[in-house]
Amino acid sequence: MAAATATVAALVPLAASCAAGTSILDKDSLVVGVKADQPNLGVKAPNGRYSGFDVDVATYIASKLGKQVRFLTAPSAQRENMIKSGEVDLVVATYSITAERKTKVSFAGPYYVAHQDTLVRAGQSGVSNVRDLRDRKLCQVTGSNSWRRVKEERKIPVTLVPSASYSECVEDLRSGKVDAVSTDDLILTGFAASGTKIVNAPFSDERYGIGIRTGDVDGCEAVNKAITEMYQDGTAKRLLQKWFAKSGLALTYTVPQFEGCG
The missing domain is CATH 3.40.190.10 (Periplasmic binding protein-like II)
Structure with missing residues (x-):
């Protein structure tokens, strides 16, 4: 994902710039x-x-x-x-x-x-909870902690496939580059569409x-x-x-x- 850039306000205009060190x-x-x-x-x-x-x-x-x-x-x-x-x-x-x-x-x-859950391809079988990700390819978004809850906290052996964002992760899921995307359920609801499905087995508080x-x-x-x-x-x-x-x-x-x- 490209570096953050300033954009015209979505709802309210800007009047002053941000300065560090003040409330x-x-x-x-x-x-x-x-x-x-x-x-x-x-x-x-x-x-x-x-x-x-x-x-x-x-x-x-x-x-x-x-x-x-x-x-x-x-x-x-x-x-x-x-x-x-x-x-x-x-x-x-x-x-x-x-x-x-x-x-x-x-x-x-x-x-x-929110609660972390898992997104897989609609026709994919064998994944009914997070532990079923064992030996599968999991998308890893730079700067996100979601993959850590799978690989490090729950010690599930997954192959991590780096990505810059969850939108890229979902594209990788649809193309078959990864087997699953695991992150907060509110995030996944926005990406769940034709060709994908949420496992609906939450396993953390976010x-x-x-x-x-x-x-x-x-x-x-x-x-x-x-x-x-x-x-x-x-x-x-x-x-x-x-x-x-x-x-x-x-x-x-x-x-x-x-x-x-x-």
Whole structure:
């Protein structure tokens, strides 16, 4: 995937650039990193507009903070560096909270808890859960931790096939280059179409956090307050139904347990 490039705001115009070392509360506008190629979560249209659940969540939070917002594409492998360098103020991009990532950036939220599952070809037999991936080719997205939950955490011997993004992974699955794609169920719902199927055997909790610069405790707490309000006023339920009602997933409409901003 190409390096992130600035694009005209999807929903709200930009007024100021991002600068490292300050709180998001001190800014008139926010730059938010989102995905550009994940259907239902973050997609960039040819006209430069972004849309998806993560984009809507980011827009709601910016509105609650009284900020204007624009979006940048945030590939998985670049999310931490984009936050640390000040290229973005926040990252809302299917960004699972992990202990390793928390050594590099801080997280508000989570704003949703997804579950890792597996996508295979529709006619493929013999894969009914993650352990059936033994000795099969699994797509490995640079910067994503999903493959680690299969190969390292569960010690399942798979052959990893590198890829730059999950959209490329799905193309590799359809062409037969890989046997499976395993990542968060919300991501997979956007790619599940003719020729592929979700195994529907979730095996982890993926806490989607909002990446923020380490040390911005006030900004983090303000984002958590906005997330709480998003669930309390019914917006979270509306957005989840808007983007995932047809997926068949069991969606959760209660406020997730926050990590804490300290």
